[in-house]
Amino acid sequence: MAEFQEVMRQQLESSMQAELEKLLSTAKGAEAEVSKKDFEGFRKLFQRFLQVKGPSVEWAKINRPPEDSIQPYDKIKAKGIPDNIADSLNKLVVVKLNGGLGTSMGCKGPKSLISVRNENTFLDLTVQQIEHLNKTYNADVPLVLMNSFNTDEDTKKILQKYTHHRVKIHTFNQSRYPRVNKESLLPVAKDMAMTGENADVWYPPGHGDIYASFYNSGLLEQLIAEGKEYIFVSNIDNLGATVDLYILNHLVSQPNGKRCEFIMEVTDKTRADVKGGTLIQYDGKLRLLEIAQVPKAHVDEFKSVTKFKIFNTNNLWISLSAIKRLQEQNAMDMEIIVNPKTINGGLNVIQLETAVGAAIKCFDNALGINVPRSRFLPVKTTSDLLLVMSNLYSLEAGSLNMSERREFPTTPHVKLGSSFTKVQEYVTRFESIPDMLELDHLTVSGDVTFGKQVSLKGTVIIIANHGDRIDIPAGSMLENKIVSGNLRILDH
Numbered sequence: 001m002a003e004f005q006e007v008m009r010q011q012l013e014s015s016m017q018a019e020l021e022k023l024l025s026t027a028k029g030a031e032a033e034v035s036k037k038d039f040e041g042f043r044k045l046f047q048r049f050l051q052v053k054g055p056s057v058e059w060a061k062i063n064r065p066p067e068d069s070i071q072p073y074d075k076i077k078a079k080g081i082p083d084n085i086a087d088s089l090n091k092l093v094v095v096k097l098n099g100g101l102g103t104s105m106g107c108k109g110p111k112s113l114i115s116v117r118n119e120n121t122f123l124d125l126t127v128q129q130i131e132h133l134n135k136t137y138n139a140d141v142p143l144v145l146m147n148s149f150n151t152d153e154d155t156k157k158i159l160q161k162y163t164h165h166r167v168k169i170h171t172f173n174q175s176r177y178p179r180v181n182k183e184s185l186l187p188v189a190k191d192m193a194m195t196g197e198n199a200d201v202w203y204p205p206g207h208g209d210i211y212a213s214f215y216n217s218g219l220l221e222q223l224i225a226e227g228k229e230y231i232f233v234s235n236i237d238n239l240g241a242t243v244d245l246y247i248l249n250h251l252v253s254q255p256n257g258k259r260c261e262f263i264m265e266v267t268d269k270t271r272a273d274v275k276g277g278t279l280i281q282y283d284g285k286l287r288l289l290e291i292a293q294v295p296k297a298h299v300d301e302f303k304s305v306t307k308f309k310i311f312n313t314n315n316l317w318i319s320l321s322a323i324k325r326l327q328e329q330n331a332m333d334m335e336i337i338v339n340p341k342t343i344n345g346g347l348n349v350i351q352l353e354t355a356v357g358a359a360i361k362c363f364d365n366a367l368g369i370n371v372p373r374s375r376f377l378p379v380k381t382t383s384d385l386l387l388v389m390s391n392l393y394s395l396e397a398g399s400l401n402m403s404e405r406r407e408f409p410t411t412p413h414v415k416l417g418s419s420f421t422k423v424q425e426y427v428t429r430f431e432s433i434p435d436m437l438e439l440d441h442l443t444v445s446g447d448v449t450f451g452k453q454v455s456l457k458g459t460v461i462i463i464a465n466h467g468d469r470i471d472i473p474a475g476s477m478l479e480n481k482i483v484s485g486n487l488r489i490l491d492h
Contacts, residue, residue: 070368099148106422128398148204172217208354240377262363276311
C-alpha cells in the first residue's frame with residue numbers, strides 16, 4: 001500500500017512539474033523570471049502537501065508555553081525608553097500586509113484604500129503614523145508594503161500622493177500561485193494570462209509567503225545593507241498595530257548570545273476570538289496553533305477561553321538577518337493551510353497557503369508578548385468601521401486612541417445586519433455617526449437609518465421586520481432600548 005502511494009505521489013509531482021513548465025512557456029519577458037521563482041516556491045509547497053498525512057499536531061504532545069516565553073507587556077514597558085531610541089528606530093522597517101481586496105465590505109480595489117476616519121484611508125493613517133515617528137525622533141523608518149497581483153497596480157498609483165511625506169515607501173509583490181483542481185490536483189490555468197477565463201485561477205498564497213517573496217525581491221538584502229535589523233509586520237487593516245517603542249527597545253537591548261529573532265504580540269482571548277491562533281509549546285519550541293490544524297475531536301477544547309487564554313494578533317517583530325539565514329538554508333517551515341474554493345460556475349479547487357506567524361518555531365529565542373487589547377483593532381466589517389469612526393476613538397498623528405471619556409476600556413459589541421454590509425449602503429444609513437461613549441451592545445437588523453446626533457447607551461437593539469423601515473429621529477437618545485418593527489420604543 002505504502003509503495004503504491006509513493007508511486008502515485010511521484011506521478012502527481014511529475015504531472016504538476018510538466019504542467020508548470022507548460023504554463024511558464026507562455027510567460028513573456030520579465031514576467032517569466034518572476035513566475036519561475038513563484039513556481040519554484042509553489043512546487044515545494046505542493047510537494048510537502050502530498051507528503052503530509054493527517055493533522056500536523058499530535059494533541060497529546062501539546063503543552064502550555066513556559067511562563068517566561070510569554071512576557072506581560074507591563075514588564076516590557078517597565079524598562080522604559082532610553083534617550084537614544086532614535087538609534088533603535090533607525091534599525092526598524094515597518095511592513096504592512098497589503099494583499100487583500102475590499103470585496104467583503106462591498107468595495108472594489110485594495111482594502112487599504114477604504115476611508116476609515118475623516119476621509120483618511122488605512123494607508124493614509126499608516127503613512128501619518130510613520131511620518132510622525134520620523135519627525136519626532138529625527139529617524140528614518142521606511143514603510144514596506146507587501147502587495148499582491150490584486151492590489152499592486154492600484155496601490156502604486158496612489159503612492160504618488162505621499163512623495164512629499166517624510167517616509168520612504170517600498171513595495172514588493174507576493175507570489176502568484178495556481179489554483180489546483182481538487183480532483184485532478186493539477187493547475188486550472190491553461191496559460192499565464194490573468195484575465196478572461198483565467199481571472200479566477202491564480203491566488204496570493206497567504207501572508208506566510210512574505211519570507212520568500214521579500215527575499216526574492218532583493219529588498220531584504222537592500223534593507224540589511226542600509227543597516228536595518230528588524231521588521232515590524234502587521235495587517236494593514238489592524239488600526240491598533242502602531243510602532244511600540246517599548247517592544248522595539250526590548251528587542252534591540254537583548255545581549256548578543258540571546259538575541260531575540262521573533263516576537264509575536266498576543267492578547268487575551270474573549271468569546272469573540274475563539275477561532276484565533278494561539279501559542280503552544282511543542283517539541284520544545286514555541287509554536288503557533290491554528291484552528292485548521294486542530295483534530296475535529298478537540299476543536300471545542302481549542303476554542304475554550306480557559307485552556308488557551310491568548311491569541312495571535314499578527315503583529316510580529318522579526319529579525320531581517322534571521323529571515324535571510326532561514327531562506328538561504330531552506331529552513332523556513334510553516335504548516336500548510338488547505339483552503340477550498342469554488343470557481344468558474346462550480347469547479348472545486350484548492351489553494352495551498354501558509355501563515356506568517358507559523359514560522360515562529362524556526363527562529364531563535366522567540367518570544368510572545370501579551371499586549372493590551374488596544375493593539376488589536378482590525379476593521380473586517382462595517383460593524384468594526386462604525387466603532388473606529390465613532391467618538392469612542394480620537395485620532396492623533398494617524399493613531400486611534402480610546403477616548404478618555406469612555407469609562408471602561410472594552411469596546412462595545414456591535415452587530416450590524418446585512419443592509420449595512422457594503423460600505424456604500426452603510427454610509428447612506430447614518431446622517432452622522434452616533435455618540436457611542438456609553439454603549440455596551442448594539443444590534444441592528446433590517447432597513448434602519450439614523451438621523452443626526454443620535455446617542456446610544458447601554459444595550460440597544462433595533463430590528464425592522466421584513467417590509468418595515470425604522471428611521472431613528474435626529475437627536476434621539478436610546479438607552480437600554482429595544483426598537484422593533486413599527487418604531488415602538490421599549491425599555492430593555
